[in-house]
Amino acid sequence: MxxxxxxxxxxxxxxxxxxxxxxxxxxxxxxxxxxxxxxxxxxxxxxxxxxxxxxxxxxxxxxxxxxxxxxxxxxxxxxxxxxxxxxxxxxxxxxxxxxxxxxxxxxxxxxxxxxxxxxxxxxxxxxxxxxxxxxxxxxxxxxxxxxxxxxxxxxxxxxxxxxxxxxxxxxxxxxxxxxxxxxxxxxxxxxxxxxxxxxxxxxxxxxxxxxxxxxxxxxxxxxxxxxxxxxxxxxxxxxxxxxxxxxxxxxxxxxxxxxxxxxxxxxxxxxxxxxxxxxxxxxxxxxxxxxxxVETITERLDKEVRNAIAVARYLKSDPHVKKLYYAGIDLANPLVQKYFPKGIGSILSFELAGDEKQVDAVLNHVKVFTYLPNVGDVRSLIVNPVKITHREIPANLRKQHGLNTRVIRLSIGLEDADDLIADLKQAIGSAF
CATH class of the missing domain: 3.40.640.10 (Type I PLP-dependent aspartate aminotransferase-like (Major domain))
Structure with missing residues (x-):
């Protein structure tokens, strides 16, 4: 001990x-x-x-x-x-x-x-x-x-x-x-x-x-x-x-x-x-x-949380985003207030209001985000979970939790939030 x-x-x-x-x-x-x-x-x-x-x-x-x-x-x-x-x-x-x-x-x-x-x-x-x-x-x-x-x-x-x-x-x-x-x-x-x-x-x-x-x-x-x-x-x-x-x-x-x-x-x-x-x-x-x-965990996560909230707010307003998955944006949520006064972290997901080809277009057109199956990095990452990180989950469980082929997961890093938002905007724009 x-x-x-x-x-x-x-x-x-x-x-x-x-x-x-x-x-x-x-x-x-x-x-x-x-x-x-x-x-x-x-x-x-x-x-x-x-x-x-x-x-x-x-x-x-x-x-x-x-x-x-x-x-x-x-x-x-x-x-x-x-x-x-x-x-x-x-x-x-x-x-x-x-x-x-x-x-x-x-x-x-x-x-x-x-x-x-x-x-x-x-x-x-x-x-x-x-x-x-x-x-x-x-x-x-x-x-x-x-x-x-x-x-x-x-x-x-x-x-x-x-x-x-x-x-x-x-x-x-x-x-x-x-x-x-x-x-x-x-x-x-x-x-x-x-x-x-x-x-x-x-x-x-x-x-x-x-x-x-x-x-x-x-x-x-x-x-x-x-x-x-x-x-x-x-x-x-x-x-x-x-x-x-x-x-x-x-x-x-x-x-x-x-x-x-x-x-x-x-x-x-x-x-x-x-x-x-x-x-x-x-x-x-x-x-x-x-x-x-670990020596920089505070500074990293503080900025990553700020960036994640900024990106989440943008995604929530984008007409091509059908649904946002980021509990940290709801500051009135009693579970957020109780457990996460400093934020829930840097990972969020969203469902694109399109088809699989348009999801592929987003993944293929990002320039700042890296298409990579990890989270928690200082670099911002993007992935399609159903085909990469969550493909082992049976179809019935995916459907139950809204985890379909149009869902994209982001891990937000330490880049400038404006650059991350601009990158997503151009990538989503290219898909539509």
Missing amino acids: IKLTENKFDTQRLHAGYDPKEHLNSPLPPIYQTAAFALGDTDEAEKVAEGSKEGFTYSRVANPTVRAFENRIAALDGGIDAVAVGSGMAAVSYALLSVAEGGGRIIAPTNLYGASIDAFQSIFPKFGIHVDFVDDINDFEAVKAAIKTDTKAVFVESVANPSTDIADIEQLATIAHQAGIPLIVDNTFPTPYLLRPFDFGADIDVYSSTKAINGHGNVVSGIIVDHGKFDWHNGRFPQFTENEFTLETEAGKPVSFYARFGAAAFISRVRIKYLRLFGAVMSPFDAYLALLG
């Missing part, structure tokens, strides 16, 4: 989770580009290997550069610890596989990122984990009705991709906790700067740190953060309370993850079992780049 400070966000983004004195007084975390570490003496080696002492043996399990990134995001998010992994999907998969290990059910909304839907429908059931979908995650009676004796968690996106629908985290956390299960939040779009789900009762946060946490489109990575408040000893999660042969007392008797790590049982098990054995590791160099990105 890491020690949190009372410093505010903008101080912690630069300093949290890293002590220069432990690294030759380097103000930036060095890149520990090594596969393994010398073990010292045998007593220390054994303690580090069994997890009773923090240290480093092999970079598949932990690395000082990656650890600095984990510590910093945990501090910014208000968690007790974090595990960085090789991608956002690895973060989603490890978190849900860990909580539902041995079989069980997850409740999730139908308007999720395409790869998440695909994993939940085609891969998770083969591990004995089944997802009960609800059409509206803020339909609290439907969520309650979906909870069964073997339900292990509620999973949501704080801001849905690409509709930008907002999940009522506090209400969902209350429902989950009443059932003795955790609320797991994919908080990729807002990042901890715009929203800290733990402040509203969430238990586990997952991020594709590929996106706005890093913010420069040069790293694929993910991270899981543990709030450290959920009771994993409530009888629903035997994987945390059964004895683990790799964890032993000084007397040589095996103990459970809960007995050894207490409040950090979940995140410790993710590291020791899932990261170590499944191996979706974040590289030291990627962690270094992600740490650099």
Whole structure:
């Protein structure tokens, strides 16, 4: 676990989770580009290997550069610890596989990122984990009705991709906790700067740190953060309370993850079992780049939100735009007021009032926007989700949420807002 400070966000983004004195007084975390570490003496080696002492043996399990990134995001998010992994999907998969290990059910909304839907429908059931979908995650009676004796968690996106629908985290956390299960939040779009789900009762946060946490489109990575408040000893999660042969007392008797790590049982098990054995590791160099990105997260997101609002207002007035998907433009929305006083983020979508050929014309005629399947970059990006990022979603779910071939998703960057609007105007004009 890491020690949190009372410093505010903008101080912690630069300093949290890293002590220069432990690294030759380097103000930036060095890149520990090594596969393994010398073990010292045998007593220390054994303690580090069994997890009773923090240290480093092999970079598949932990690395000082990656650890600095984990510590910093945990501090910014208000968690007790974090595990960085090789991608956002690895973060989603490890978190849900860990909580539902041995079989069980997850409740999730139908308007999720395409790869998440695909994993939940085609891969998770083969591990004995089944997802009960609800059409509206803020339909609290439907969520309650979906909870069964073997339900292990509620999973949501704080801001849905690409509709930008907002999940009522506090209400969902209350429902989950009443059932003795955790609320797991994919908080990729807002990042901890715009929203800290733990402040509203969430238990586990997952991020594709590929996106706005890093913010420069040069790293694929993910991270899981543990709030450290959920009771994993409530009888629903035997994987945390059964004895683990790799964890032993000084007397040589095996103990459970809960007995050894207490409040950090979940995140410790993710590291020791899932990261170590499944191996979706974040590289030291990627962690270094992600740490650099975090240093400018406030300035980046403040401007990107301003730009996104300006672009959204233009799109709302354009006669060739049939529908705008950007919850952040509705400042009277109580969920925006409650959860996102600084804005919901830089991603928005719109449905073109035309056909697929006209959508193609827009994509082919933008000059400032880059046609690219990513979000959260300093550069503005454009994509047609149904054909690229959300093609895995079944047709009935697409239709249900208005996700058709005429929908275009934008990720707004740091360019001048007037240039972005002018680029969209000329591209849309070329289509009509």
